[in-house]
Amino acid sequence: MTLALESPLIELTEVSKHFVSGVRVLSDVSLAVFKKEFVSILGPSGCGKSTILRLAAGLDIVSTGKVQTPALVAKAEGATAFVFQEPTLMPWTSVFNNVWLPLRLQGSGLDQSRARVVAALKSVGLEDFAHAYPAQLSGGMKMRASIARALITEPKILLMDEPFAALDDLSRHRLNDDLLHWQQERSIATLFVTHNIAEAVFLSSRVLVMGARPGRIIHEVTIDEPYPRRPAFRESMRFVDYCRALATALGHATEQPQQTR
Amino acid sequence: MKRILHKLLPALTLLTFLLLWELGVRWANIPAYTLPTPSVIVLSLIDHWPSLALSWWFTIKITLGALFLACLGGVLIASVFSLSPQIERAFFPIAVVLQVTPIVAIAPLMLIYIESTTAALLLCAWIVAFFPILSNTVTGLRATDRNLVELFRLYRASPWQRLVLLRAPAALPYFLTGLKISGGLSLIGAVTAEMVAGSAGRQTGLASRILEASFRTETPKMFAALALLVLTGVIIFLLFNALSRLLLGGWHSSEQSHTVDHNS
Amino acid sequence: MALRIVQSIFLLGLLLSAAHAQQAVTFATNWKAQAAHGGFYQAVADGTYKKYGLDVTIRQGGPQVNNRPLLPARRIDFLMTGNLLHSFDNVKNGIPVVVVAAMFQKDPQALMAHPGQGYENFAALKNAPTALIAKDGQFTWWQWLKMVHGFKDETLKPYNYNLGPFLAQPKAIQQGYSVAEPIYIQEQGKFKPVVHLLADHGFSTYSTLIEARTETVKNNPDLVQRFVDASVIGWVNFMYGDRSAANALMMKDNPEISLAEIEASVVLMKQQGIVDSGEAQTMGIGAMNAARIQDFFNQMVKAGLYQAKDVDLSKVATTQFVNKQLGIDLKKSLAPK
Numbered sequence: 001m002t003l004a005l006e007s008p009l010i011e012l013t014e015v016s017k018h019f020v021s022g023v024r025v026l027s028d029v030s031l032a033v034f035k036k037e038f039v040s041i042l043g044p045s046g047c048g049k050s051t052i053l054r055l056a057a058g059l060d061i062v063s064t065g066k067v068q069t070p071a072l073v074a075k076a077e078g079a080t081a082f083v084f085q086e087p088t089l090m091p092w093t094s095v096f097n098n099v100w101l102p103l104r105l106q107g108s109g110l111d112q113s114r115a116r117v118v119a120a121l122k123s124v125g126l127e128d129f130a131h132a133y134p135a136q137l138s139g140g141m142k143m144r145a146s147i148a149r150a151l152i153t154e155p156k157i158l159l160m161d162e163p164f165a166a167l168d169d170l171s172r173h174r175l176n177d178d179l180l181h182w183q184q185e186r187s188i189a190t191l192f193v194t195h196n197i198a199e200a201v202f203l204s205s206r207v208l209v210m211g212a213r214p215g216r217i218i219h220e221v222t223i224d225e226p227y228p229r230r231p232a233f234r235e236s237m238r239f240v241d242y243c244r245a246l247a248t249a250l251g252h253a254t255e256q257p258q259q260t261r
Numbered sequence: 262m263k264r265i266l267h268k269l270l271p272a273l274t275l276l277t278f279l280l281l282w283e284l285g286v287r288w289a290n291i292p293a294y295t296l297p298t299p300s301v302i303v304l305s306l307i308d309h310w311p312s313l314a315l316s317w318w319f320t321i322k323i324t325l326g327a328l329f330l331a332c333l334g335g336v337l338i339a340s341v342f343s344l345s346p347q348i349e350r351a352f353f354p355i356a357v358v359l360q361v362t363p364i365v366a367i368a369p370l371m372l373i374y375i376e377s378t379t380a381a382l383l384l385c386a387w388i389v390a391f392f393p394i395l396s397n398t399v400t401g402l403r404a405t406d407r408n409l410v411e412l413f414r415l416y417r418a419s420p421w422q423r424l425v426l427l428r429a430p431a432a433l434p435y436f437l438t439g440l441k442i443s444g445g446l447s448l449i450g451a452v453t454a455e456m457v458a459g460s461a462g463r464q465t466g467l468a469s470r471i472l473e474a475s476f477r478t479e480t481p482k483m484f485a486a487l488a489l490l491v492l493t494g495v496i497i498f499l500l501f502n503a504l505s506r507l508l509l510g511g512w513h514s515s516e517q518s519h520t521v522d523h524n525s
Numbered sequence: 526m527a528l529r530i531v532q533s534i535f536l537l538g539l540l541l542s543a544a545h546a547q548q549a550v551t552f553a554t555n556w557k558a559q560a561a562h563g564g565f566y567q568a569v570a571d572g573t574y575k576k577y578g579l580d581v582t583i584r585q586g587g588p589q590v591n592n593r594p595l596l597p598a599r600r601i602d603f604l605m606t607g608n609l610l611h612s613f614d615n616v617k618n619g620i621p622v623v624v625v626a627a628m629f630q631k632d633p634q635a636l637m638a639h640p641g642q643g644y645e646n647f648a649a650l651k652n653a654p655t656a657l658i659a660k661d662g663q664f665t666w667w668q669w670l671k672m673v674h675g676f677k678d679e680t681l682k683p684y685n686y687n688l689g690p691f692l693a694q695p696k697a698i699q700q701g702y703s704v705a706e707p708i709y710i711q712e713q714g715k716f717k718p719v720v721h722l723l724a725d726h727g728f729s730t731y732s733t734l735i736e737a738r739t740e741t742v743k744n745n746p747d748l749v750q751r752f753v754d755a756s757v758i759g760w761v762n763f764m765y766g767d768r769s770a771a772n773a774l775m776m777k778d779n780p781e782i783s784l785a786e787i788e789a790s791v792v793l794m795k796q797q798g799i800v801d802s803g804e805a806q807t808m809g810i811g812a813m814n815a816a817r818i819q820d821f822f823n824q825m826v827k828a829g830l831y832q833a834k835d836v837d838l839s840k841v842a843t844t845q846f847v848n849k850q851l852g853i854d855l856k857k858s859l860a861p862k
Contacts, residue, residue, distance in 0.1 A: 292597075292619065292620075293618075293619065294597065294618050294619060294620050295597070295598065369683075369685040369687065372682070372683055372685065373685075373687065373689055373690050378682065378683065458683055458685060459659070459660050459663065459683030459684075459685070460683060461663075461678060461679075461681040461682055461683060472660055472664070473663075473664040475591065476591075476660065476661060476664045476665065477614045477618075477664060477665075478593065478594075478611075478614050478615055478618045478620055479614075479618055480618070
């Protein structure tokens with residue numbers, strides 16, 4: 001679980017965020033993600049889950065509070081990886097070039113990067129589609145390419161915003177299994193946003209439940225199941241119990257009337 | 262068999278039209294100086310080929326020259342606009358003014374202000390062709406996927422990298438749309454300018470041949486020159502369509518007839 | 526009963542003659558109303574056409590207007606053209622129209638230059654760096670200037686009937702009507718230009734010709750004769766009589782022209798013998814001579830504009846309606862005593 005002597009790779013301390021319009025998105029959020037941890041954020045829409053990710057990615061600034069993340073460290077490009085809800089691939093070029101992009105932006109040429117790109121494609125199972133265009137891939141394959149791109153810089157943290165929401169159950173389960181495999185292999189601290197309870201339970205060591213308007217963490221559940229997690233876990237009683245606990249917590253999150261200011 | 266027919270359909274339609282034209286004029290006994298038949302036009306084309314060919318080449322040069330300059334100007338200015346919203350606000354109205362000014366009115370004026378007739382014609386054709394490229398490219402540069410922009414930010418891409426690797430390819434389909442529009446407009450601009458303002462000596466294009474034939478009441482020759490103009494327009498259209506297919510065929514929805522689906 | 530029949534016939538006769546009295550005719554010119562069209566406007570304004578049983582509508586031409594196709598297309602009845610080259614082209618291309626009268630014995634087509642620039646001699650004109658020539662000239666008599674007088678295409682710049690470029694460039698020359706443009710140049714540029722009539726250098730065509738369809742000449746020669754006659758009378762009255770009504774009508778049709786300009790133009794027309802010179806003085810205005818047409822054609826063949834076999838000269842013009850000494854007595858009666 002958490003190794004108290006190590007410092008977290010992602011840390012939000014009493015973070016609040018409101019937009020110029022005055023809408024308060026986050027209120028007093030604190031969380032920490034350590035190396036090799038897989039933390040999920042569950043919550044209703046509009047509760048600011050994506051905003052937390054963007055703050056952790058350095059794409060947005062806090063209004064009050066502190067954020068500590070490799071994304072805010074100079075010269076540490078590549079330490080932070082982000083996977084969006086859409087595959088976000090460049091449609092005009094090949095899968096190979098898409099996966100190469102982060103290295104290329106760091107100044108790494110084609111010859112230097114070739115081996116690493118091929119390896120990344122292989123690890124997500126797309127080695128035969130290096131020269132295909134994104135339009136030719138299925139949804140699941142596009143997501144794999146997006147993950148390959150995320151992993152190519154050997155990031156320390158991985159931020160994922162409901163990446164599998166658009167996929168069918170079968171593809172999602174397969175990708176869940178693979179994701180855990182890749183994440184554990186590389187010991188990446190992962191912050192994963194989803195509204196799928198079963199997914200959160202299967203993947204995470206901790207699940208944070210958020211309430212909406214303004215967004216804040218109202219509950220935390222620790223999933224005490226060792227890694228690597230087998231598909232059989234999904235059918236166990238423990239799994240069902242965790243899901244029920246989270247469902248209850250989520251129900252509370254949406255029930256309580258909140259203030260917008 | 263069905264596929265061959267499908268491919269030949271445009272050609273067959275054209276041939277049928279020409280046949281009806283030929284027979285119709287003959288049957289109604291319309292004199293050649295009012296409406297010549299296609300066969301008479303072809304004969305006139307062959308007869309006057311030396312002078313028509315030279316004029317054709319001149320018109321093509323003006324058209325392509327103006328188009329090239331329109332691309333240059335359009336893309337450059339669009340890039341500047343995309344980098345600075347203030348500059349865009351300041352200068353976009355001028356671009357609009359250029360677009361709506363009728364060439365017919367300003368072509369004679371251009372010839373008064375500009376020494377070289379060819380330069381004046383180029384300018385007129387450019388004015389007509391430049392706006393669609395500018396407008397479409399500006400839209401295209403703005404139309405980049407927001408997530409991709411964030412991704413580039415995440416990896417701390419330089420502005421140059423962002424322009425070359427992200428914005429330019431994203432703008433390409435839009436630019437090509439503008440190009441397709443401007444291709445035809447450039448031809449029309451070149452011809453209109455010459456027709457309204459005239460041109461001189463050896464530097465004359467098909468518009469002058471049309472005028473000349475009209476003044477000399479040589480109607481078949483007029484139609485022959487017109488036919489060459491139409492042909493030029495069609496070739497430009499087909500050329501840019503092919504270019505678009507070449508550059509976008511692999512990936513852009515506008516050029517996809519179906520997507521190949523693999524199983525994940 | 527018999528009385529009734531007689532009355533009916535009388536009424537019918539009146540009706541018929543009334544219908545015949547005003548035959549509607551459209552005559553298209555080749556420019557906006559100017560003194561060079563004066564005779565036709567005169568015949569409308571003073572009722573001469575009406576006297577000849579014609580209700581004539583004059584349809585102006587202009588810088589961007591080409592009325593010539595309207596004649597074979599039967600949209601107009603008579604057409605004014607500027608020179609015989611158009612007629613040669615018509616016959617060459619099988620267009621069934623024919624010249625029936627020539628109102629000008631001399632073509633006023635001229636080249637103009639700034640004074641004191643060395644263009645006092647016609648031969649110097651071809652060396653001008655800029656020759657402002659309009660489209661109608663560029664494709665017709667400019668070719669003759671190139672072939673016979675050594676002018677070069679490189680000097681040609683399009684002339685869009687705007688005096689600006691000529692006024693701004695002292696070394697430029699431009700085309701114009703000798704009885705019109707010099708007046709405007711004097712007004713706007715405040716100098717008197719050097720004027721070289723093409724007619725003085727071999728361009729011997731008739732001008733301000735009246736064209737009609739060959740079918741009209743064949744099927745309705747009476748109509749043609751009446752129109753030609755009335756037009757000739759109109760010209761006599763315009764040149765020598767009271768033209769105030771004609772002037773007013775022209776200024777109404779073309780608001781850009783002034784009375785002073787019209788009158789100055791008439792003076793020039795008389796001075797240069799445009800309308801009433803040579804054969805017109807003995808045979809009447811509108812006179813035509815087949816031999817002269819032949820001679821002009823030969824010159825154009827020599828200049829390379831045509832091949833002899835292209836044009837059957839017998840089809841170009843017919844003299845059956847002119848050379849009748851019409852108007853000579855009228856002119857005498859109008860002369861100041």
